[in-house]
Amino acid sequence: MKDYYQFLKAVYFLDALPDSDIRRIEAVCRETRFAPGDVIFYEGDVGDLFYIILEGNVEVWKDYGEQRGDRLAICGAGCSFGELALIDDGPRSATVVAGTSLRVLSIQKDDFNRIISGSAAISISIMKSVSNMVRKQTESFVRHLRLGKHRLQRTCTRLSREMEERKTLEARLQQARKMEAIGSLAGGIAHDVNNLLQGIQGNTSLILLETDPDSSEYQRLRNIEQYVEAGGALTRRILRFVKGAGAKVTSVDVNALLSQVADQFGRRKKGLHIRQAYDEDLFSVRANNGEIEQVVRELCTNAWESMPGGGTLTLETRNVIIDEAQALKMPLCPGPHVCISFSDTGHGVDDAIRHRIFDPFFTTKEMGNGSGLGLALVYNIVKNYGGAICLDDRKEEGATFNIYLPGLS
DSSP states (O other): OOOOHHHHHHSTTTTTSOHHHHHHHHHTOEEEEEOTTOEEEOTTOBOOEEEEEEESOEEEEESTTSTTOEEEEEEOTTOEESHHHHHSOOBOSSEEEESSSEEEEEEEHHHHHHHHHSOHHHHHHHHHHHHHHHHHHHHHHHHHHHHHHHHHHHHHHHHHHHHHHHHHHHHHHHHHHHHHHHHHHHHHHHHHHHHHHHHHHHHHHHHHHTSOTTSHHHHHHHHHHHHHHHHHHHHHHHHHHHHOOOSOOEEEOHHHHHHHHHHHHHHHSTTEEEEEEOOTTOOEEEEOHHHHHHHHHHHHHHHHHTOTTOEEEEEEEEEEEEOHHHHHHTTOOSEEEEEEEEEEOSOOOOGGGGGGTTSTTOOSSOTTSOOSOHHHHHHHHHHHTTOEEEEEEOTTSOEEEEEEEEEEO
């Protein structure tokens, strides 16, 4: 029989025992070997042996082999296991598996009960072992709970983010379908109206040729021509909205274009102060100069109309780098962009209509005073160049429209 005295004397929960008690334990020990992966006992088995690890380690599992299984602890040389089932005379509370090549000392249940009943010191030592094991398993369980909590929080955050992204995508899809339907309807009507206007224009021109320029009828006919021209301009705007981009694209100097429009616009509007703050190293953009100018004029006009008593319009430009998170929200492609800001000191935008301001034919003006196509055209032009437009409204402090266009860095 091998001498296990020195090993047992060094075990942490037996090191305070007198030599006689160590020898009593040694006398009932039997060595057993297990290969990696061998199951020493299963959860629910009848407890008949107490173990002390000589060499290697074991894994303690709840619900071993099941998808929900949890590893509670890993025990190495000098640790004990299996004593709880012997003490409370119940089934095994966990499954123990050899994690490596394993050598253990085992003690039969009857021998175990006899030596602890015959020595208070051994009983206390075994309780020390049980306490240590319970503490380790509790710590492991708490770690698993915390890990599970963190995983659950991450999953909830991810699901919440995915739901928000889905809502955003669904809203964009709904908006795109609505714009497509409105565009198709508006395009057909615009073509028909344009044909009618051309007929009116042709007949009016013929009558003008036969009318005395000094007569009152002549001026009335000229007024009809002007109305027809205004109607033609409106149908052209509708058709531009329907067809979208298609004009010649060049490299646009946004700062120069803004400065030019601001100079012209500021001279015509009394009580309007235009403040300009441009990034000198601004990226250029690939677009049609005329369409970007139209965007600028529409937004300047929109700002002016929100300040009937006069005010300040601030035009700003800056370079921005859109990351992936921002790109999902805007929506934009990640990368360099030019941001053009139009800030006014007007009455702002009412919360009730914020979601409709880019809808075609939506206007807050009285009937006959606006087509409701200004911001819709701006939205379409910017979108067709891979850009985005958003409103930053500051209640009673005016509104800021930010336009983002892909930049050439």
